[in-house]
Amino acid sequence: EADIYQTPRYLVIGTGKKITLECSQTMGHDKMYWYQQDPGMELHLIHYSYGVNSTEKGDLSSESTVSRIRTEHFPLTLESARPSHTSQYLCASRPGQTNSPLHFGNGTRLTVT
Amino acid sequence: DQQVKQNSPSLSVQEGRISILNCDYTNSMFDYFLWYKKYPAEGPTFLISISSIKDKNEDGRFTVFLNKSAKHLSLHIVPSQPGDSAVYFCAARLTGNQFYFGTGTSLTVIP
Numbered sequence: 001e002a003d004i005y006q007t008p009r010y011l012v013i014g015t016g017k018k019i020t021l022e023c024s025q026t027m028g029h030d031k032m033y034w035y036q037q038d039p040g041m042e043l044h045l046i047h048y049s050y051g052v053n054s055t056e057k058g059d060l061s062s063e064s065t066v067s068r069i070r071t072e073h074f075p076l077t078l079e080s081a082r083p084s085h086t087s088q089y090l091c092a093s094r095p096g097q098t099n100s101p102l103h104f105g106n107g108t109r110l111t112v113t
Numbered sequence: 114d115q116q117v118k119q120n121s122p123s124l125s126v127q128e129g130r131i132s133i134l135n136c137d138y139t140n141s142m143f144d145y146f147l148w149y150k151k152y153p154a155e156g157p158t159f160l161i162s163i164s165s166i167k168d169k170n171e172d173g174r175f176t177v178f179l180n181k182s183a184k185h186l187s188l189h190i191v192p193s194q195p196g197d198s199a200v201y202f203c204a205a206r207l208t209g210n211q212f213y214f215g216t217g218t219s220l221t222v223i224p
Contacts, residue, residue, distance in 0.1 A: 035214075050210065099145050101147050105156050
């Protein structure tokens with residue numbers, strides 16, 4: 001069973017606040033991902049990383065940023081939260097082998113009021 | 114434009130019968146396909162996958178079929194159990210590392 005942890009599970013915050021969503025994995029996976037999902041919609045890739053000091057933006061335009069200073073840690077930061085950021089944020093990781101699945105954390109449900 | 118499509122938002126099946134979930138894709142460069150199961154307030158859980166060089170992969174009650182000419186993927190669950198009730202997502206990977214997901218099908222297995 002994959003060990004990937006996201007905190008907080010739920011967050012309600014006011015507009016304009018800076019927030020960081022935490023994601024850590026204990027499997028030594030090189031590749032990590034952040035997805036955003038709204039109810040009834042597909043998961044949209046917002047950021048990914050292939051290793052330490054490597055980060056890329058995904059297909060979904062996002063006002064968030066990420067960092068990858070350590071293999072196990074891939075936090076996502078919103079500098080100024082807005083109601084449009086209300087969503088579920090899912091972190092995932094996978095090892096370097098070609099055909100390996102994504103392993104997901106339980107997500108952070110963010111509500112911006 | 115959405116590259117992975119699940120056209121059935123919901124499906125209801127009697128316990129013990131077969132559940133068939135379908136997925137269509139548009140990009141012929143996808144080389145790896147996966148199915149995930151998701152319960153409310155949890156992250157998706159990996160179920161089963163298939164490489165583009167195969168047309169079938171089986172794992173217990175779960176079988177995935179791939180029809181490359183039709184760009185179609187399906188998941189069969191036999192026999193269906195009430196605990197299988199969840200949202201099922203199909204996903205496809207472009208050569209490399211980017212994964213694309215469908216919108217999900219909500220499966221209800223009726224006892």
